[in-house]
Amino acid sequence: MKARKVKGLDPDGTLADNAQRVVAARIDELYDFVPAVLDPSRVKKLHNMRIAAKRLRYVLEVTSAACFGPYALTATKRVRELQDLLGEIHDCDIQLPRVQQIRAELSEDAVAELGRRASGAADLDPALASGLPHSEAWAGLAALEHYLAVRRGLLYDRFTTVWQDIERSAMRARLEYAIAERPSLAVSDDEMTPIS
Amino acid sequence: MAKARPIPGLSGEMRYSDAATATIAVRSDELFEHAAGVLDVTQIEAVHAMRVATRRLRSVLEFYEPCLDHEQLEPILDQVCDLADVLGQRRDPDVELEALASFAAAASEAERPGIERFIDRTSEQQQQANAELAQMLGQIEADDLRGRLAALIAPPPVVEPVAEPAAAPGEEQSASAAGGEQPVPSAVEAAAPPAKSGWLRRR
Numbered sequence: 001m002k003a004r005k006v007k008g009l010d011p012d013g014t015l016a017d018n019a020q021r022v023v024a025a026r027i028d029e030l031y032d033f034v035p036a037v038l039d040p041s042r043v044k045k046l047h048n049m050r051i052a053a054k055r056l057r058y059v060l061e062v063t064s065a066a067c068f069g070p071y072a073l074t075a076t077k078r079v080r081e082l083q084d085l086l087g088e089i090h091d092c093d094i095q096l097p098r099v100q101q102i103r104a105e106l107s108e109d110a111v112a113e114l115g116r117r118a119s120g121a122a123d124l125d126p127a128l129a130s131g132l133p134h135s136e137a138w139a140g141l142a143a144l145e146h147y148l149a150v151r152r153g154l155l156y157d158r159f160t161t162v163w164q165d166i167e168r169s170a171m172r173a174r175l176e177y178a179i180a181e182r183p184s185l186a187v188s189d190d191e192m193t194p195i196s
Numbered sequence: 197m198a199k200a201r202p203i204p205g206l207s208g209e210m211r212y213s214d215a216a217t218a219t220i221a222v223r224s225d226e227l228f229e230h231a232a233g234v235l236d237v238t239q240i241e242a243v244h245a246m247r248v249a250t251r252r253l254r255s256v257l258e259f260y261e262p263c264l265d266h267e268q269l270e271p272i273l274d275q276v277c278d279l280a281d282v283l284g285q286r287r288d289p290d291v292e293l294e295a296l297a298s299f300a301a302a303a304s305e306a307e308r309p310g311i312e313r314f315i316d317r318t319s320e321q322q323q324q325a326n327a328e329l330a331q332m333l334g335q336i337e338a339d340d341l342r343g344r345l346a347a348l349i350a351p352p353p354v355v356e357p358v359a360e361p362a363a364a365p366g367e368e369q370s371a372s373a374a375g376g377e378q379p380v381p382s383a384v385e386a387a388a389p390p391a392k393s394g395w396l397r398r399r
Contacts, residue, residue, distance in 0.1 A: 009262040015215040016208030022259060058255035061200055062219055067208035095292060102314060140303060140310020147299065182208055 001048045003055055004029060016067035019059065020179045023068075026056040030079075031172060034163070040156045043093050050086035053079050069181030071174045078171055085159050092152035099145045106134040106141075198245045200252055201226055216260035217349045223253040224345040234283075235330055237322060240290040243329075247283040254280060268348050275341055282325070282332045289322035 006025045009018050033049035036042050057079045064072035110132040117128040203219050210218075230246035233239050254276045261269060296318065300311045336342075 003258060009212070011211070011213040011216075011263040013212055014208060015206070015210050015212050018212040018262075019208070019259075054251065055255065055258075058252055059259055061252070062203065062206075062256060062259065063208075066203075066206045091288075091291065094288065098317075099314060102317060106313075137310035137313050140307035140312070141314065142310070143303060143307045144299065144311060144314060 001051050015063065016182055019063040019067045022059055023056070023063070023072075023179045024176065026052070026059055027172060027175060030056050038160065038163075040153075046086055046159075047090050047093070050083055050090055053083040053086060057083055064178075065183075067179075067182070069178035069183070071178035075171055075175040075178065078166060078169075082159075082162060082166065085155065085162060089152060089155045089159060092148050092155065096145065096148045096152065099141055099148060103138075103141050103145065106137055109133055110135070198226075198230065198248065212260070213263040216256075216263040217351075219256050220253075220260065220345065220349050223249070223256050224342065227253050228342055231333065234286075234333070235326060237290070237326060240287075240294065243283055243286050243290060247280065247287050250276060250280040250283055264348060268344065272341065272344055272348060275336060275339065279332055279336060282329050286322065286325040286329050289318045289325060292318050293322065 004025055006022050008021060029052040030049065033045055033052065036045040037049050039045075057076060060072055060076040060079065064076050113133055114124075114129060118124050201222050203215075203222050206215060206218055227246065227249040230242065230249045233242040234246050236242065254273065257264070257269065257273050257276065293315065296311060296315050300308060300315065303311055
């Protein structure tokens with residue numbers, strides 16, 4: 001997902017004024033994924049929201065202490081929390097099809113072997129289905145698949161809770177206010193420790 | 197995860213283009229500092245730290261893009277993005293293998309063979325991704341990514357004015373002043389960078 005171009009940036013202007021424009025655009029990008037991501041099946045949208053959160057987080061990480069009002073630092077932490085959670089959901093969305101793929105491959109092997117055993121028979125003898133290849137792997141792969149599916153559901157529930165909290169706390173409005181503020185006092189280097 | 201290093205002297209009131217120089221220099225150093233040990237698959241935090249440093253660098257290159265020379269920036273940004281992708285491909289199996297080890301430890305005997313099969317598949321991916329990462333690290337070294345990043349934010353060389361040699365009596369009127377040949381550029385002028393230097397745009 002490409003970041004949106006931000007218009008009106010001026011290399012000779014102040015860092016704070018330019019950063020304000022960029023952060024405002026990145027906030028818009030993040031919020032554009034709502035309400036689509038409130039549907040748990042929108043895997044791609046959830047992934048893109050994670051990228052949007054990452055972009056917002058890293059710009060805030062560099063600029064929030066030096067350029068903006070104090071809430072920008074709080075928002076940086078919230079956005080990071082959101083990004084991490086969306087990252088964990090994405091990990092499940094990647095792993096689950098991979099486990100299913102291995103199961104499909106092993107199943108194909110087993111079916112082919114059973115076909116060979118039954119070759120020429122008028123009907124299939126149940127005894128032939130015993131001891132097929134990879135049967136020892138089924139239990140573990142099934143357990144892993146179920147684990148990933150259920151964990152993904154739990155993480156998604158957590159995401160909706162975190163998002164509700166973000167909305168209730170009016171993060172967007174407060175962050176937009178904060179990026180229009182300027183630190184009233186000069187900040188020393190020591191105080192400008194960014195969020196990890 | 198490694199904390200982002202503070203940018204010395206960064207303030208909201210400074211010029212955007214000056215902030216670009218200060219920020220990119222720090223984020224560039226961070227990237228190369230985290231390169232040590234990334235090919236050791238037993239030290240998975242090294243890859244994570246370098247990946248985060250790559251993302252941070254990419255983010256600031258994009259953020260300061262209006263201050264930078266596009267022709268120089270684009271290939272740098274492409275290479276940083278490629279590096280981020282390759283680090284991501286290594287990081288994914290790293291994380292997965294760690295989680296699978298915990299899952300296998302909690303599984304029953306009957307479930308272990310299947311989990312081990314998935315672990316084997318993931319380990320193959322990790323090895324393949326590590327080979328790609330080794331190749332990419334060799335490439336950024338060969339392409340001198342670090343040097344190009346430094347050039348992207350390097351100030352233009354200061355051109356010292358060259359003192360005219362004292363004219364000998366009777367030679368006040370030069371050939372050019374007399375409407376003859378064009379003046380020959382001094383050695384310093386000849387060594388000066390072309391108009392499209394590595395310095396920040398509109399500087």
